[in-house]
Amino acid sequence: MDEQHDPVRRAVMMALAALPLSGTSSASADNDVRQTGSRTLVAYFSRSGNTRVIAGLIQRALGTDLFEIRPATPYPDDYLKTVEQARHESDVDYKPPLEAMISNMTNYDTVFLGFPIWGATTPPVIRSFMDAHDFSGKTLITFITHGGYGLGNSQSVLASHAPKAHLLEGFVMEADQERRTMERVTSWLKNVKVLASEDGVRKPPRSQ
Numbered sequence: 001m002d003e004q005h006d007p008v009r010r011a012v013m014m015a016l017a018a019l020p021l022s023g024t025s026s027a028s029a030d031n032d033v034r035q036t037g038s039r040t041l042v043a044y045f046s047r048s049g050n051t052r053v054i055a056g057l058i059q060r061a062l063g064t065d066l067f068e069i070r071p072a073t074p075y076p077d078d079y080l081k082t083v084e085q086a087r088h089e090s091d092v093d094y095k096p097p098l099e100a101m102i103s104n105m106t107n108y109d110t111v112f113l114g115f116p117i118w119g120a121t122t123p124p125v126i127r128s129f130m131d132a133h134d135f136s137g138k139t140l141i142t143f144i145t146h147g148g149y150g151l152g153n154s155q156s157v158l159a160s161h162a163p164k165a166h167l168l169e170g171f172v173m174e175a176d177q178e179r180r181t182m183e184r185v186t187s188w189l190k191n192v193k194v195l196a197s198e199d200g201v202r203k204p205p206r207s208q
Helices: 007-018 048-064 078-090 124-132 156-159 177-197
Strands: 040-044 063-070 109-115 138-144 166-174
Touching: 040 048, 048 063, 048 109, 048 138, 048 166, 078 124, 124 156, 138 156, 156 166
Parallel strands: 040 063, 040 109, 109 138, 138 166
Antiparallel strands: none
């Protein structure tokens, strides 16, 4: 899609480039829609906070309503446990119950939908959200974060769960702090083990 002929996407891209990140990471304290009277909704799922920041930027730039998608039972705090649970849910096509839903979806003409890529696809909770709401006739614009492996099959998932929506090309950004942190710590620990095993008693050098 030609970005020059998509004023909504162009406005979002300009807003993301111009607005500061500070103060945008706080979502609604409850699970109700943060209402402004707008016909546009920003709905997002975020575990580590990357997608939440983008949602806040879009909401402030365009003056939209805001809704945080949450599963009824939160995912584990431990990153690897969350990865394993999400993989299992995807394998069995499980759609976790939502903590809250939007009762007035008919009020919106445009929905910005944000989420991270998990296991080369949409998180199971996003499938729950899409199945629970009617996107017929709405313009659906995604903003997606991923850990370096691209969008996977997320676009086909969106199309299958919202076949009557007008799906536009969205915003995509690589952002996976947890995975990179885990890889760096694991690499560091390998060096620690080498030092400790050289004579069985040596300890890692103390930082100065």
